[in-house]
Amino acid sequence: xxxxxxxxxxxxxxxxSGLEARFTEIKAKGLKLDMSRGKPSAEQLNLSMEMMDVLxxxxxxxxxDGVDCRNYGGLDGxxxxxxxxxxxxxxxxxxxxxxxxxxxxxxxxTVARAMTHGVLGSTPWCKLDKVxxxxxxxxxxxxxxxxxxxxxxxxxxxxxxxxxxxxxVEKYVNEDPAVKGIWCVPKYSNPQGITYSDETVxxxxxxxxxxxxxxxxxxxxxxxxHLYEDKQDYLIEILTECKKAxxxxxxxxxxxxxKISFPGSGIAALAASDANLKEIRSMxxxxxIGHDKVNQLRHVRFFKDVHGIVEHMKKHADIxxxxxxxxxxxxxxxxxxxxxxxxxxxxxxxxxxxxxMDGCAKAIVAKAKEAGVVLTGAGATFPYGKDPHDSxxxxxxxxxxxxELSLATDIFVLSVKLVSIDxxxxxx
Numbered sequence: 001x002x003x004x005x006x007x008x009x010x011x012x013x014x015x016x017s018g019l020e021a022r023f024t025e026i027k028a029k030g031l032k033l034d035m036s037r038g039k040p041s042a043e044q045l046n047l048s049m050e051m052m053d054v055l056x057x058x059x060x061x062x063x064x065d066g067v068d069c070r071n072y073g074g075l076d077g078x079x080x081x082x083x084x085x086x087x088x089x090x091x092x093x094x095x096x097x098x099x100x101x102x103x104x105x106x107x108x109x110t111v112a113r114a115m116t117h118g119v120l121g122s123t124p125w126c127k128l129d130k131v132x133x134x135x136x137x138x139x140x141x142x143x144x145x146x147x148x149x150x151x152x153x154x155x156x157x158x159x160x161x162x163x164x165x166x167x168x169v170e171k172y173v174n175e176d177p178a179v180k181g182i183w184c185v186p187k188y189s190n191p192q193g194i195t196y197s198d199e200t201v202x203x204x205x206x207x208x209x210x211x212x213x214x215x216x217x218x219x220x221x222x223x224x225x226h227l228y229e230d231k232q233d234y235l236i237e238i239l240t241e242c243k244k245a246x247x248x249x250x251x252x253x254x255x256x257x258x259k260i261s262f263p264g265s266g267i268a269a270l271a272a273s274d275a276n277l278k279e280i281r282s283m284x285x286x287x288x289i290g291h292d293k294v295n296q297l298r299h300v301r302f303f304k305d306v307h308g309i310v311e312h313m314k315k316h317a318d319i320x321x322x323x324x325x326x327x328x329x330x331x332x333x334x335x336x337x338x339x340x341x342x343x344x345x346x347x348x349x350x351x352x353x354x355x356x357m358d359g360c361a362k363a364i365v366a367k368a369k370e371a372g373v374v375l376t377g378a379g380a381t382f383p384y385g386k387d388p389h390d391s392x393x394x395x396x397x398x399x400x401x402x403x404e405l406s407l408a409t410d411i412f413v414l415s416v417k418l419v420s421i422d423x424x425x426x427x428x
Contacts, residue, residue, distance in 0.1 A: 001336065001337035001338055002337070002338075003337065003338055003339040003340075004338050004339065004340050004420055004421065004424055005339060005424060007424075009425065012421050012424060012425055013425070015417075015421060016418065016421045016422075016425075019414060019417055019418050019421070020418065022414060023367075023371060023414055023415075023418060026371050026372075026411060026414070027370060027371045027372070029372070030372065031371065031372030031373070031407070031411075032372050032374075033372055033373045033374065033400060033404050033407065033408040033411070034373075034374045034399060034400065035373060035374065035375055035376075035395060035396050035397065035399070035400060035405070035408050035412075036374045036375055036376050036396065037376065037396055037399070038190075038259070038350035038351055038396045038398055038399075039263070039396070039398060039399045040259055040263060040316075040398055040399070041319065041398055041399050041400070041401070043319050044316055044319055044320075044398070045262060047312065047315050047316065048260075048261045048262055048302070048312075050302065051261060051262075051298055051299070051302040054298055054301040054302050055294065055297065055298050055301070061294060061297060063078045063079060063080060063293075063297065064079060064080060065078075065079050067079075067293070069293035069294045069296070069297045070293075070294065072289050072290065073289070073290055074290045074293050075097075075281060075284055075285065075288070075289070075290050076096075076097050076098065076281070077096075077097060077098025077099070077267075077269075077290075077291060077293070077296055078098070078293050078296050078297060078300070079093070080296075080297070080300040081098045081267060081296035081297070081299060081300055082096045082097075082098055082269075084299065084300055084303060084305065084306065084309070085098065085255065085257075085267070085269040086269075086271070087305065087306035088223060088224060088255065088306050088309055089220065089223065089253060089255050089269060089271050090223075090237045091237065091239050091240075091253065091271040094274075095239065095271050095272060095273070095274070095277065096269050096270070096271050097269065097270050097277060097280065097281070097284075098267055098268070098269055098291060098296055099267070099268040099269065099270065099291050100267070100268060100291045100292060101256070101258065101262075101263070101264060101265055101266045101267065101268060101295075102256065102258065102266075102268055103219065103221065103254045103255060103256040103258065103268040103269075103270075104142055104146075105268070106254055106268050106269075106270050107143070107146060107217060107219065107254055108146050109287075110217070110252055110270070110280075111146055111147065111150060111152075111181075112150070113280070113283055114180070114213070114215075115150055117283065118213065119213035119215065119279075120212075120213065120249065120275060120276070120279055122211075122212055122213035123213075125150075125152075125180060128178070130153065130178045131150075131151075131152045131153065131178060131180050132152065132153045132154075132155055132172075132176065132178045132179045132180065133147045133152050133153070133154050133155070133179070133180065133181045133182065133183065134154075134155050134157050134164075134169060134172055134173070134179060134181070134182035134183070135147075135154045135155060135156055135157060135182075135183055135382075135383045136157045136158075136159050136163075136164040136182070136183065136184065136185075136189070137156045137157065137158060137159060137381065137382050137383070138159065138191055138192060138353060138381030138382060138387075138392045138394070139159075139183060139185065139189070139190065139191075139381055139382070140183065140185055140190040140191075140219070140381075141376070141380040141381060141385075143183040143185075143217070143219070144183070144382070144383045144384070147181075147183075147383075148383065148384060152180075153178075154383035154384065155172065155179075155383075156382065156383065156388075157169055157172075157182070159189070159192060159194060161194060162194075162196065162197035162199065162200050163186070163189075163194065163195075163196035163197060163200035163201075164182070164184070164196075164200070166199075166200055166203045166204075169182065169203075169204075169207070170203065170207065173207050173208075173209050173210070173214060174207065174208050174209065174210060175210055176210055176211075177210040177211040178211070179209070179210070179211060179214060180211055180213060180214055180215070181214065181215050181216070181217050182216055182217065183217050183219070184196075184204075184216060184217060184218050184219060185219050185220075185221060185222070186201070186218060186219075186220060186235055186238070187220055187222050187223055187225075187233060187235045187348070187349075188222040188225060188233065188346055188347070188348040188349025188350075189349070190221070190222075190349065190350070190351055190394075191344075191351035191352070191353040191381055191392075191394035191395075192344045192346070192351075192353040193344050193345075193346020193347065193348065193349045193351065193352070193353065194344075194346075195233035195234070195235055195347075195348075196235060198236055201235070201236040201238060201241055202236075202241060204216060204238065204241075204242075204251075205238065205241035205242045205244065205245040205247060205250075206245045206247070207247065207250065209250070214250065215250060215251065215252055216238070216242075216250055216251040216252070217252055217254070218238050218251050218252065218253045218254065219254045219255075220235070220253060220254065220255050221254070221255065221256070221258075221259075222259075222348055222349040222350065223235070223255055224260070224309060224310060224313045225259065225313065225316070225348045225349055225350065226313065226317060226347065226348040227317050227320060227321045227324060227346070227347055227348050228317070228321065228347055228348075229314065229317075231347050232347060232348065233347055233348060238251050238253060239251060239253055239271060239272070239273070243273075248273040248274075248275075249272075249273045249275050249276055251272065251273075252270060252271075252272050252276065253270070253271040253272065254268070254269070254270055254271075255268070255269050255271075256268035256269065257299060257309075259316075259350065260309060260312065260313065260316075261299060261302070265295060266299070267291075267292075267295060267296055267299055320350075320397070320398060322402065323397040323398065323400075323402060323405055324346070324352065324397050326397075326402065326405060326406055326409070327352055327395060327397050327405065327409050328343065328345055328352065330406070330409045330410065330413060331343050331354075331409075331413065334410075334413045334417075335413060335416065335417075338417075338420075340356065340357055340416060340417070340420035341354060341355060341356050341357070341416055341420070342354070342355050343355070343395075350396065350398055351394050351395060351396055352394075352395040352397065353381075353392065353393075353394060353395070354392070354393045354394075354395055354416075355391045355392055355393075356391050356392075356393065356416060356419070356420070357391065357420055357423050358389045358390060358391050359389070359390050359391070359423060359428055360390065360391065360416075360419045360420060360423050360428065361378035361379070361387060361390045361391050361392060361393050362378040362379070362390055363419045363422070363428060364378070364393060364412075364415045364416055364419045365377060365378045365393060367415035367418060367419055368411055368412050368415040371411045371414070371415065372411070373408045373411045373412060373415075375393060375394075375395070375412070376393070376394045376396065378390065378392070378393055379392075380394065381394055395412070
């Protein structure tokens with residue numbers, strides 16, 4: 001294909017005319033298609049329906065260690081659930097606390113505790129003049145929403161093919177005591193699908209923070225979310241590396257079953273050092289008597305062990321893989337060589353990251369919406385919703401049916417073409 005930038009003005013106008021006719025035809029259909037968030041499809045949710053049958057009114061709800069899951073107690077979570085998620089997270093069971101369905105909730109609470117009570121005896125962040133967080137971009141909008149909510153200054157750190165720009169990370173963390181944390185999605189990152197390299201993890205573990213209360217917020221949300229059995233990214237375990245480097249307290253590691261079982265009714269986990277967990281437990285004793293142990297038991301008896309989770313996730317992959325491949329195939333067929341966009345080809349996770357020409361993302365999202373396709377808002381993958389290049393768009397292939405996804409991707413491509421032509425014509 002000829003790159004759009006190499007076409008004459010007359011050729012661009014002629015091309016635009018034909019594309020606009022197609023767009024008008026599609027718009028008249030009144031479509032309502034959603035690629036806005038990484039929600040599992042009904043087909044994926046159905047994979048876990050047998051979990052509803054593992055417990056009933058006649059079931060024994062006593063754990064292996066004699067705890068009655070119907071009653072109070074069990075601040076950390078039941079032992080079996082701790083073992084299940086510890087194995088999934090590749091950490092010792094004793095370094096895990098089990099929470100409710102949302103790891104986002106756990107991350108929010110972790111930041112809130114630091115704000116009100118500090119970290120391991122340090123000054124509470126609310127009493128400091130300035131608190132800063134590093135934010136790899138493009139990144140996860142809900143992470144950024146937490147730190148924005150607490151009035152924490154967020155600093156963009158560009159992502160590279162091997163993870164965040166570690167030269168910048170080291171400079172900020174090692175030199176500025178106001179930098180208290182960094183958000184990380186280290187495996188199949190949201191939205192690019194990048195997995196941090198060995199060197200990146202080693203450099204994280206060997207940071208020398210100017211702030212004693214600096215923490216890495218390591219959200220390993222997609223630790224078992226591979227698309228392929230024979231092509232899988234590998235991530236070094238961060239708690240182990242921090243301990244080796246003499247920084248055992250420097251990381252909080254989060255995960256959950258949100259996109260494994262039921263997003264609204266899963267279980268979440270936080271893994272950290274003994275010192276960090278001791279402090280967290282002491283505050284949890286005021287906050288809660290314990291999370292839903294019946295649901296924890298339900299998950300354990302359904303999956304049985306981490307091998308059960310792995311086999312379950314292969315079924316998810318069989319549903320997701322064709323959707324990711326369909327989107328990428330359409331992009332390559334329709335946009336390859338036009339030089340008006342680029343996209344990632346992840347081996348796992350939940351998103352495809354698309355980068356348009358600078359200054360086009362908001363217009364593309366608006367154009368697609370005009371034709372009935374809802375996308376995550378342009379700018380959402382950056383702190384404060386401000387993409388300095390207005391170019392990144394997060395594509396979520398999981399929720400639509402294959403037929404809907406194909407149609408939505410066609411509309412997205414058409415929107416990219418029309419907006420790009422306007423950009424080249426000087427109309428944007």
